[in-house]
Amino acid sequence: MNKNTTILTLYLLIFCGPSYADFWAGSSRNLSLSALGNKVAVACHNCYSPDDSNVTLSQALQQIHQGQAADADLIEIDLVAHNGSWVVSHGTNIGPDYNDVFSDNTFRNGSAIPFIEIKTNFSQQAYADMLVNTINTYGYLNTGDLVIIRSFHSAALDKIAIALENIDSARSSRVRLSRLYQNKTYSSLLDWQKNITEMSNKYHMVEFNSKTKNLVSLIELAKAKGLGINLWTIRDYAEVFAAAYRDSVDALTIDSGSGRNREDNIRLAKSVVTDNTNLLYFNMAKQNFNQTDHLHFYDRNHSMYKYRHLSNSPEWEWLENIGEDRYGGSLVLNKNDAEYIRFYDRDNNTSEGYFIYAVVNFDSFSTNTTQAIVNKSDSGGFALELNGGSLRFGVHVEGTYHYVTHPLSALNGTDAYQIIGAYDGNGGVRMWVDGNEVGSPPNISGTVTPNNSPIVVGADPQGPDNQRFFFSGKIQTVSVQSWGHH
Template identity: 35%
Template sequence: MQSFTFTSRLLTRVLAAGAVCLGLLGHAQAGNYWNGVSRALPVSPLGNIVALSCHNCYGNSNAETTTEVALALARDFDLIELDVTLHANGVAYVEHTDSEEARGTFDAALANSSLQQSNRLLFLEIKEAYGSAAASDTLMLGVLRSIRDRNYASAGRPAVLRAFMDRHQHLVRAKALLAQSEFAGIRDHIRFHNLIQTDIRNNIRATKNLGFHGVELEYRMPSLFGALIQAKMLGLGAGVYTTPASMGELYLSALREDVDFITSDYDRGASPAATSARALVQESTSLMYLNTAQQAGYPLSYRRSNGTAYPIAQGSATPAFELLSVASDEDRVGGSMAFSGGQSVGTWDADNDAAGGFLVTAVVNFDDLASGSTAAILAKSDTGGFALEQYATQLRFGVYVNGSYSYATAPLSAFNGTDSYFLVGAYDGSGAVRLWVNNVEQTASASISGGVGQNNSPVVIGADPQGATTRRFYFSGKIQQAMVQRWRNH
């Protein structure tokens, strides 16, 4: 794996590429993708703004689409996703694929007075395959004219046009059409996103070079955080699609500090979820968050329950700092803590609620997958708390409940030393202990019940704490992000 030492020359290049959009020593405090939007979008406990998109917010007729939009408005979604195709009659329709069947038209969907009078943003995906410039112009002129005539895309209320890379030429045509005088009133309020599935890094660069505004990535893709940070360092908005309804509360909570938008199926059922998507983003559950990708080196800073920064000074027992160029196309870009055994980063004694549990995340690149040594990635495991760790031939996440640890597991044979992995462990006080790798669930524990035992040890990155200062079970590898939240049954 290619890596770079922390030199002033490399730092200069990285800062030039990314400082404006990231605020390398801050967290979501400058250059947020949604700055200037009038709607009060959800804000995480640490200050990150995350717009929530109602996935496929339409039906097979205009009446069904009106019903779906009404549900999205009632559930407080920010982005209303409509898919758009072109029929042979030259009219744009709202549907997932070009069926040439009678569906609700795009213009009729935008004529919905409740949607018009709301402050919600249009999130429009062009589903039509690209054939020719002439056919694309027919479609995109219809889309742009409906947006204009129905009074969307105004100051503080942008509309977002989106397409997968194999259809992005529709966006290129729309961008050119906006130069026409008839669109003078909306041209500054249209944004363009590419949804990227393949050739990830080159297509992120292509999105930037096209003058587009954001990228959307599949939430289970390998080395997700490397792509998210690359996009941000290039000045693009970055988000994910489509987190599911099942365990949707976990995905929203686990991703809320690191993305600008999430398309989700969560809380789309006939009965509202006990906790809305917006409430999950804003819930005051944060205990510890550190993302070194957004920092330039020591002293590092981390957050606890709010935006206050707590310093981590460099010392003999702290890991080296690795900085990867935005152009490196490594599994990660930006900064990471490089643990070689014997180093750790201590934070603070962050306990769960007595009857509840923990949600923890980490972005990790492994250097030692074969020794069988116990190695803690993120832990508070001192006769209590939790541990996310390597153990023999397994990766495991465990919590201390009723006098012993219970674990969810994944085989280390499924990992390599080249990719980075987004790891999530969770237990809510009743039920299974669960573990996800790249947002795919692994083998859960048997069901248990009871709050996680509290202790007086700090949350430690890269080792297992034994009291306030003693450490053991040191990790070898790179850790870029680590987060801990209180977690309860939602």
């Protein structure tokens, strides 16, 4: 690792988004595009049934059509092998024959992408041949179309791959195979990442539960291996997870939650993906400071800069061996050396609050000092920090700070945590750790107080030029957004 001691230099570059492979290449579907240029498809979870119950053909088609009307990009259809055919079912009930569903003209003629989940770990190749022939016959593999076939069972996907060899190569290339994972598929991160590496030689996508531990390590490895990423299944606060992951994944599976039906959550998630709300964004995962001493980040105007700091800049590490809690690059900050990175003074919009997302590994849990992860808290703004035995997120409203807290005893220095803090200007000050909401949110109302201090990573700003409350740990990603009521 090197310590950068080069003079501060800012280079304004032509805008470009994250340099990820386009998983959706070949599809004519008009997918949501984040402000930084990442395409995100929003999937309608179990889009044939509202509650996994047994449905008739007319009921299943009604649900599919509602998903299409909500502009869902992916229509999830679950299939179970049954008596020599496939039926549409979540696996506990027998639904309509799949031919009757896929022959529906509204489904066939729409632009939404079939998101077919195979629930059965079948052994007969005939089932795979039958499914592939059906989607081909009904025109789902025409130019501009895509179909995703997904399963928790690799053996089933392997049979689909064999079946695809028996149709025209141009059409077979429009099928994407996707491996689904349960939350705790493997007992060790190393074994899980070994499997992802194997999947990259066979399939096109991997899908993770949105509450998976060390989720970002799995995501970044999969992206490095050229795999698409889907997170499932997001129910409560769909807008929060859309904002957090819109620049790092290819798809989000959405269901009902937070008092909204599935279709309203789909519309909401799609709108948040495209919202122009960025105040600061950087992801170190693809930045190797052993090869370059610049930090690439985006400000609210979506311009990309290169940053060098004269002194007190963090070190960095590059992790390319699997089994680590992060994959790729991270900033490494040491509070004893007073390390930090100062960005710009970026305030929330009037009547709104802030949204913060950070991927963090903790080195120190000292309870006798405050450690700022990412702050703009100088008689205003927000703070995501460690303080007095707690991880806390707070905002300054009507003359004081209001915090939601989570005990440090629930955290460790081994794992990387996905931390989200959000306040929308009228409601709770909320925080999520690894996809789970934590703490008791204080319910307040009012615009977060603006100030003239910059956003600082690894410290707390004191005016435009000074800082305190330094942090010890690794930070891979930070996103700061102006956040309004949804």
